[in-house]
Amino acid sequence: MLLTRRLKVIVTLAILSTPLFPRLACSQDSSTPDSRVESELAAMGKRGAVIARARDQVLTILQEENACTAWFRQADPDPAGVFQSLHYEIGSGKPAYIFRMADGRGEQFFKQPWAARTTENGGPNSTVELNANGPFFNYISPVMEVRPGGIPVRPAGLQRLAIASFRGETNEAQMTALLHELGHIIGRLPEDDDSWDGRSSRNTAEVLRHCKDEIRRKAKGSSQRTD
Numbered sequence: 001m002l003l004t005r006r007l008k009v010i011v012t013l014a015i016l017s018t019p020l021f022p023r024l025a026c027s028q029d030s031s032t033p034d035s036r037v038e039s040e041l042a043a044m045g046k047r048g049a050v051i052a053r054a055r056d057q058v059l060t061i062l063q064e065e066n067a068c069t070a071w072f073r074q075a076d077p078d079p080a081g082v083f084q085s086l087h088y089e090i091g092s093g094k095p096a097y098i099f100r101m102a103d104g105r106g107e108q109f110f111k112q113p114w115a116a117r118t119t120e121n122g123g124p125n126s127t128v129e130l131n132a133n134g135p136f137f138n139y140i141s142p143v144m145e146v147r148p149g150g151i152p153v154r155p156a157g158l159q160r161l162a163i164a165s166f167r168g169e170t171n172e173a174q175m176t177a178l179l180h181e182l183g184h185i186i187g188r189l190p191e192d193d194d195s196w197d198g199r200s201s202r203n204t205a206e207v208l209r210h211c212k213d214e215i216r217r218k219a220k221g222s223s224q225r226t227d
């Protein structure tokens with residue numbers, strides 16, 4: 001009986017301590033997880049600085065009580081903590097075109113280069129990959145006309161990039177992209193992919209339904225500080 005109880009206690013402790021263990025293991029050196037992410041970003045040069053600014057802004061949104069934080073909390077009790085643990089990579093040589101495709105009736109469809117991607121339900125310490133050619137870092141992109149099936153036909157000028165109603169490369173677009181990826185990482189948003197079906201746009205619309213006011217407020221605050 002005693003043995004059983006002791007085993008139960010050990011098992012319970014083991015279960016309780018499992019989520020803590022990676023953090024304890026990681027905190028053996030003197031740097032905090034946050035300062036490690038910051039130094040990773042500092043090593044990425046100008047683009048790292050762009051990510052760091054948007055990351056700071058998103059972090060302050062998630063550390064405050066607001067509709068955006070409350071929405072993320074429905075999927076994870078500590079969205080700010082998960083967000084703070086994330087790592088970043090910049091992918092180059094990724095889709096660098098806006099693809100334009102006409103269907104048989106002359107209607108045109110566009111597909112932008114993706115902004116960011118990550119792992120669905122990846123949890124703390126996931127990596128967010130940002131496309132060097134996407135709307136996180138650029139406001140304009142070359143257009144490539146493609147045939148149904150994705151076969152490139154010819155270049156077709158330049159067009160603006162955007163994330164929902166925010167122009168590419170703006171502070172608002174960058175915060176939206178990071179919040180969208182957090183949505184995947186904690187399973188707040190369903191999986192989407194780089195297809196023509198608009199699922200990614202619907203996910204972005206869902207993020208903005210809850211977070212647009214906070215995003216606008218932060219972007220306004222930052223331009224007031226820097227102007």
Ligand SMILES: [Zn+2]
Nearest residue numbers: 180192200203
């Ligand atoms: Zn997505």
